Amino acid sequence: MKIVFMGTPDFSVGALNALLEAGHEIAAVVTQPDKPKGRKMELQYPPVKEAALKHHLRICQPERVKKNEEFYRMLTEISPDVIVVVAFGQILPKEILTLPRYGCINIHASLLPRYRGAAPIQWAVINGEEKTGVTTMQMNEGLDTGDILEKTEIILGQKETGGSLFDKLSKAGAELIVQTLSALEQGKITPVRQDDSQSSYAGMLDKKLGCIDFSNSAVSIERLIRGLNPWPSAYTFLNGKTLKLWAADVQEEEYEGVCGEIVEIGKDCIRVKTGKGTLVVRELQLEGKKRMDTATFLRGYQLEKGIILNGSK
Secondary structure (H helix, E strand, C coil): CEEEEEECCHHHHHHHHHHHHCCCEEEEEECCCCEEECCCCEEECCHHHHHHHHCCCCEECCCCCCCCHHHHHHHHHHCCCEEEEECCCCCCCHHHHCCCCCCEEEEECCCCCCCEECCHHHHHHHCCCCEEEEEEEECCCCCCCCEEEEEEEEECCCCCCHHHHHHHHHHHHHHHHHHHHHHHHCCCCCCECCCHHHCCEECCCCHHHHECCCCCEHHHHHHHHHHCCCCCCEEEEECCEEEEEEEEEEECCCCCCCCCEEEEECCCCEEEECCECEEEEEEEEECCCCCEEHHHHHHHCCCCCCCECECCC
16 A cells, blocks of 8 residues: 555554564655754654654655645545555644545554543553553544454553653554554455543643652552652652652551551651551662662662651651
């Protein structure tokens, strides 16, 4: 097929590579504009642009695609069979959605209609889902509301993080889009309308979400830690400094004290009282320091039982 590929972050790169490997013609790659990053605010390419450059593909980076006559004219001239959209980052107008022969096909990182929205991967971990997956969807003007084409399920590991699940779903999505396009060409797919009554929304992540409320259960806090690993990370404050928690276990045993209190210090862990159960911290990072296991941290930091970790400096 002749394809226009629209995507921006790392998650999209695997799909682009898979389509090329499958022999499809990528007539153009559309991605978000370069953005300044770092202390020097130097312009950084989106990951999809970097991948497209390696393959010497035509690249387009419109500030906006809606009401953009020049961009629409370019798409019309290309006349793609299909537009594949993977975490592009902009809403597509109806005239683009209906332009290609096979429309616009989206890879979404959940089992739709569950977890529509911007952060389905992290919320699946935070909410303790046993399984999630990827869905190929015929896009419409709604937010992840288009007809379902195909799905692939992924079982979450006991210690699944947002990062590890991201990698699994990116790979699964790359494989699924190749399969879906082949089935579409052969007329073997019957689109299925989503059941809106079964939908849920996975809102955008921000750093404030990572601030740990120790009045919650140890189970929910441990899931938050994994879901927000590696970004934006779960954190608390220790003696006025930000303390990121990267890995923890859950212990059912209850201790006396207040929520957030360090109730026991072991050789390789810190136990913190929560609203239900005890959080056993295994890996952390104090402001200004490197990420490390708790045993290493305790060898270099004098920590006392009874200190209370809290949500502010």
